[in-house]
Amino acid sequence: MDDVARVILAIGSQEVAEEVLHLLDRSGRARVVATAADDRQLAEAVRQLEPDAVVAEPAIAAAGVGSAALLALATRESIAALRAAIGAGAQGFYVWPQERQALLGRVLALAAARRVPERRATVVAVHAARGGAGCTFVATHLAQAWGRRGTSCLVVECDPEFADLTQALGFADREVRTIADLIPVGDELTVEHLDGIKVRHDAGFDVVLGGEPSAADAVEEDLLRTIVGLAAASADVVVAHVPRQLSVFTRWCLEQSDRIVEVVSLDVLSFRAASRAIEILAPLGLDERLGLVVNRAARSEITAGDVRRVFDREPLAVVPFDGAVARLQDHGRLSPPRGRVGRAFNRLAATILETRAAGAEVAS
Ligand SMILES: Nc1ncnc2c1ncn2[C@@H]1O[C@H](COP(=O)(O)OP(=O)(O)OP(=O)(O)O)[C@@H](O)[C@H]1O
Numbered sequence: 001m002d003d004v005a006r007v008i009l010a011i012g013s014q015e016v017a018e019e020v021l022h023l024l025d026r027s028g029r030a031r032v033v034a035t036a037a038d039d040r041q042l043a044e045a046v047r048q049l050e051p052d053a054v055v056a057e058p059a060i061a062a063a064g065v066g067s068a069a070l071l072a073l074a075t076r077e078s079i080a081a082l083r084a085a086i087g088a089g090a091q092g093f094y095v096w097p098q099e100r101q102a103l104l105g106r107v108l109a110l111a112a113a114r115r116v117p118e119r120r121a122t123v124v125a126v127h128a129a130r131g132g133a134g135c136t137f138v139a140t141h142l143a144q145a146w147g148r149r150g151t152s153c154l155v156v157e158c159d160p161e162f163a164d165l166t167q168a169l170g171f172a173d174r175e176v177r178t179i180a181d182l183i184p185v186g187d188e189l190t191v192e193h194l195d196g197i198k199v200r201h202d203a204g205f206d207v208v209l210g211g212e213p214s215a216a217d218a219v220e221e222d223l224l225r226t227i228v229g230l231a232a233a234s235a236d237v238v239v240a241h242v243p244r245q246l247s248v249f250t251r252w253c254l255e256q257s258d259r260i261v262e263v264v265s266l267d268v269l270s271f272r273a274a275s276r277a278i279e280i281l282a283p284l285g286l287d288e289r290l291g292l293v294v295n296r297a298a299r300s301e302i303t304a305g306d307v308r309r310v311f312d313r314e315p316l317a318v319v320p321f322d323g324a325v326a327r328l329q330d331h332g333r334l335s336p337p338r339g340r341v342g343r344a345f346n347r348l349a350a351t352i353l354e355t356r357a358a359g360a361e362v363a364s
């Protein structure tokens with residue numbers, strides 16, 4: 001994918017225009033595709049070339065530049081120029097040459113943004129505040145349910161330290177590609193690289209697996225962020241299997257997600273942990289997206305009714321306890337999709353996409 005920002009220059013002074021052109025060209029990440037001397041030329045160039053950015057004197061760009069980013073440039077700061085820039089819808093105002101680095105930085109950011117293609121997925125984060133409540137179990141079985149419905153689903157290991165997905169999905173004894181294979185690609189990561197390390201599961205979904213423990217430290221959070229961004233561009237549903245710890249990265253994952261599934265089991269410590277997580281996350285304003293899934297429900301002192309009472313919300317699903325699950329998971333196998341557990345996940349998978357669609361309608 002092209003990660004070079006396409007720029008049109010509209011600067012009256014030939015000398016300044018040439019300096020800006022050289023600055024952008026030298027970066028290797030921006031290409032000046034046209035220069036315009038007046039507003040008519042600019043309008044025509046924008047229409048024909050659909051640039052990512054227009055670097056212009058405010059007076060020339062007064063009529064706006066369509067969907068491109070307008071970066072206003074002036075050789076001295078004046079209220080009139082600033083007003084004109086705001087009036088034209090400029091995203092930034094730069095005094096030349098003093099603020100040349102800031103201008104370059106903004107153009108490079110636009111170039112970087114070109115690398116993350118448009119999102120198409122519903123991103124669903126699965127989190128469990130209490131260890132062992134069933135985060136891995138719920139994430140993998142949701143993926144199975146979407147795979148069976150023919151929805152293209154990509155599960156992403158966002159917890160490369162423990163990488164539970166590898167065992168739970170039966171890849172532990174197999175030579176497979178993992179996130180660790182992307183470390184050398186670093187900043188240049190594209191959808192094609194991600195496609196190259198996706199592993200297909202028999203149940204009809206793809207997984208991006210965590211690597212060996214020795215590589216865990218080398219998997220930087222920025223790499224994971226890019227992976228999540230690219231994943232969202234390459235499947236209909238992305239399941240983010242997030243760490244229990246509410247680190248900056250986990251919070252970022254939750255913020256990126258359209259739906260957050262918080263898994264709780266019917267015991268005091270799980271309730272307490274989920275309540276704490278919800279309270280800690282409250283400032284992020286994610287409450288509308290967050291739904292509870294009760295897992296391992298069995299006859300106990302605490303019931304699903306207590307979930308409604310304590311959390312003041314209806315659980316999205318109640319997944320029953322099933323004595324066969326632990327053994328299956330230990331052997332890297334999923335519960336049969338037609339069994340009681342499988343059916344609960346089929347309903348949950350449908351509910352999650354329905355509520356997302358309803359939400360999207362309201363938003364539009
Ligand atoms: N519905 C269920 N019925 C019976 N056993 C279950 C059920 N869900 C999960 N388990 C079992 O409970 C254990 C914990 O589940 P899982 O590994 O999915 O939890 P987790 O939240 O990912 O744990 P961790 O915090 O260690 O990552 C596993 O042995 C799993 O097989």
Ligand SMILES: [Mg+2]
Binds near residue numbers: 135136137
């Ligand atoms: Mg787990």
